Amino acid sequence: MFSRLAKLMSGASEPSQAADLYRHRLAIYESELGEPEHSFTDSAERRIDIHAFGRDFVPVCEEGSDEGYVLLTNGMSEQRMPGVHGDAKRRAELMWYVREPTPDVCDNLRWLAKLPFIDTTWFGFGHRVALPRPPVAGTDFETFLFLTPIIGPDKQIAEVLEIAGDPVEILTVNLISHQELALIKSRGLDPFLDLLDDNDYPPIFDPARKSYV
Incomplete structure (x- = not known):
C-alpha cells in the first residue's frame, strides 16, 4: 500500500498504466510524424524506447532533398524529473535530428x-x-545543449503531449563546442541562438560542423 502511494506521489506508473501511457505517447508521435521506420526497444527496468521517423528536411516549397531521421524517446516522461522549479515542465522527452x-x-x-x-x-x-x-564519432564537440522544436509537426507534439495532467516538454538535442559553451556562459543563450540563425544552423546533426565562435 505504502509503496503504491509513493509511486503515485512521485508520478511513477503501475505496469498497466505505463503500457497505456507508452501507447498514448506513440499515438501522438504518429499523428504528426507517421509510423516510425525503426523502434529501438530498451530492456532496462526504466524502459526508454527510441523511435526513428524518416523525414525529408527540405521545406515543401524548395527543391532537392535532405533526408534524415527524427529520433524521439518514449518513456522519459513516465516520471517527473526531480527538483523542477518555477514554471518549468516537470516531464520531458528528447528529440534528435540525425542522418x-x-x-x-x-x-x-x-x-x-x-x-x-x-x-x-x-x-x-x-x-x-x-x-x-x-x-559521438566524428565530432570534437563535448557538450549537449537542449533547445525546443521550431519545426511545425514537432512543435505540435510538444503542444499536445500530456502525462497525468502534466504538460510534457519536448527538448531537441544539440552538440556544441567549448567556445560556444563559453559564449553562452559569458553572454547568455540569446547571442548564441543569433549565431545559429546567422550561420544557417543545419537541422540534421552534422558531426563535422565547425564551431561558430
Missing part, C-alpha cells in the same frame, strides 16, 4: 533521457550536459 540512427547516437540519447533520474536533476530549455570527451 542515421546509429548505435552511438541512440545510446547517447537513451543515456541523456535517463540522466535526470540518475543525477537527481532536470532538463529544460537552454540546459547543458558537458562531457569529458566527444560522445
